[in-house]
Amino acid sequence: MSNQKNSSRRDFIKNSAIAAAGISIVPRHVLGGTGFVAPSDKLQVASIGVGGMGGADVNNIFKSGKADIAFLCDVDTVRAKGSVEKFPKAKFFTDFREMLDKEHKNIDAVSISTPDHNHAIQALAAMQLGKHVYVQKPLAHDVWEARALTHAAKKYKVVTQMGNQGSSGDGVRQMREWVDAGLIGDLVEIFCWTDRPVWPQGIQWPPQQKEVPATLDWDKWLGTAPQKNYVDKLVPFNWRGWWDYGTGALGDMGCHNMEAPFSIYGLQYVKDVQASVGSVYVDEFKRGYFPESCPPSSYATMTFPKTDKTVGDVKLHWMDGGIQPPRPDELGANELFGDGGNGILFVGTKGKVLADTYTENPRLLPTTKEYPKVPQKYKRVPGSASGHWAQWVEGCIAGYGKMEMSSPFEIAGPLTEALLMANLAIRGSDMRVDNKYPGRSLKLLWDNEQMKVTNFDEVNQFVKRTYRPGWEVNYTF
Known part of the structure; x- marks a missing residue:
């Protein structure tokens, strides 16, 4: 181009x-x-x-x-x-x-x-x-x-x-009917988590370049990303762990596990976000610093403005890399928390509802309790998911x-923005300046109209990245 x-x-x-x-x-x-x-x-x-x-x-x-x-x-x-x-x-x-x-x-x-x-x-x-x-x-x-x-x-x-x-699945519609019927009361907070990544993260960019396979057009694969030499095993899957190409575990699974909160409670744009990340050590005493790579684990908390289905602002907690929230007291000792590695939990003033990845298998907690039968209110998608x-x-x-x-851009867009906002906090918390990490412990404040973080300017470079010459993405609102 x-x-x-x-x-x-x-x-x-x-x-x-x-x-x-x-x-x-x-x-x-x-x-x-x-x-x-x-x-x-x-x-x-x-x-x-x-x-x-x-x-x-x-x-x-x-x-x-x-x-x-x-x-x-x-x-x-x-x-x-x-x-x-x-x-x-x-x-x-x-x-x-x-x-x-x-x-x-x-x-x-x-x-x-x-x-x-x-x-x-x-x-x-x-x-x-x-x-x-x-x-x-x-x-x-x-x-x-x-x-x-x-x-x-x-x-x-x-x-x-x-x-x-999963947004076309029966599970999210069942959960929405329970919430509308008041079975869990007013929303208190939401937890979403995944055991991913299942690809390398928190690592150094490989120092040795490899010969590009004859069947791969490396320049076109790079597209908008910076010019770099081809490295082994980046394609077809491990690119997810590098910020130039992927969006980490949150980008991969957040659109699945955070979809239910958006469609059920009508969430829109994040007003603030904070995060912490897991550490990587290159030897017994030295912490590794690999800013090109997504961290091995992260925990982000996003705040959303009140909607017509909530009594106030909404707190959504995201966890990846095997981190999970505390098990609800209502969950039996031998019952799976989510599906064992991934899950969604709504906490309300009167009860809780738990689901697996893709909002499958929703269940009210405790599962041993009998609940009022709620009539079907929302039309199901033929074939479900x-x-x-x-x-x-x-x-x-x-x-x-x-x-x-089920997932038009009017819903998918704000949902994706939210998880990418969380990634700003994740990148900011792992950003080193003069051997310090000024972004740690900060709550990033978001100006939604201007699309910028107002209290930590260093991360605004990631709101809209610089594209490779000839591959610019231009659009006028």
């Missing part, structure tokens, strides 16, 4: 937004009877990142029966092989910019399942062309990016969904504003 040709391509994509937004899908009732899905009625989907979780996303979108996988894009041809073989009619690209440039008129929607640091540039390019988007969690790498994507979804009137499939992808496909076919999505 640094040369003139690619600059022209970028301008073309931007300027094509209005024309592309006019592309529509003929309603199925015009083309056939009940249960009939004509080829022209199927959503034409392009997928960026089609190995690993991307492959699962492509498969689940296709399983809806109402989408054609028309285009595939991946910078790693080995990782893409499974999807390419499964969808041989799909045209394959290694550059998403080229795909959108050449094929935007033939694309209705775009699925994005790439590393965190490239979500925003890819999603914005698609939305500016009027394409509906499905983006894997977390929605973005930085706070500013999350805000930009939330704004863009409304501006371009596209159907959006983040890939936190497994129906998350099909819901998005249906929504795209119906059109913007015609169907309720």
Whole structure:
């Protein structure tokens, strides 16, 4: 994108937004009877990142029966092989910019399942062309990016969904019905936790560079991230533990385990956050300092303003790396706390409700007590969590504003901002200046309108990072 040709391509994509937004899908009732899905009625989907979780996303979108996988894009041809073989009619690209440039008129929607640091540039390019988007969690790498994507979804009137499939599950709807019925009383506080990371964190960047595999386009994989030499085992998974690419355990699992508080209590933007992190020692006496890497464990506390479902501000505690909150007294000695490694706990004035990862298996505590039967109030998603992808496909076919999505950017955006705000506190608490850690023990105060921390300016550099030349992410609110 640094040369003139690619600059022209970028301008073309931007300027094509209005024309592309006019592309529509003929309603199925015009083309056939009940249960009939004509080829022209199927959503034409392009997928960026089609190995690993991307492959699962492509498969689940296709399983809806109402989408054609028309285009595939991946910078790693080995990782893409499974999807390419499964969808041989799909045209394959290694550059998403080229795909959108050449094929935007033939694309209705775009699925994005790439590393965190490239979500925003890819999603914005698609939305500016009027394409509906499905983006894997977390929605973005930085706070500013999350805000930009939330704004863009409304501006371009596209159907959006983040890939936190638990938001389509029955569990979160059951919990919401219990909360609405007053079974736990007024909310006191919320705890969410995970046993991740299951990849290296709190380590030094490997000193030896490795030869880039012939099947991987390293420059395109880096995308918006700083130029660095390729290192062993970074791809396809260990990038999550490095701040240049990933967002740590909080970014990986926060969108799953923090979704229920947002959708049930209507949480929005954080007003303050504080954090502490686990230490790493390079020898018996010396603490390691590896600012490029996410810490091995962290504990963050976020404060949210009062909502119409709470009596005051809301405290949400996040823990990762194996840290867990104290077991509730109402939980039996041999009962699993969450699912053993992950969990969600609402503490109310009258009771408590506990759930596993993805808000599965919700139960009121103590589980031995009988509770009033609460009638179903909220419509379930067909297929529960497994129906998350099909819901998005249906929504795209119906059109913007015609169907309720489980995790549209209007919810996913503030949720992602919250966990990225917590990451500001995590990075700030581990920031060393003149052999001191001035960010420790601070409560970061957040100016939501200006999108800046007002009492520790050093972390504001991470609200919107500096992009690699030629890969800038630009958006005007």
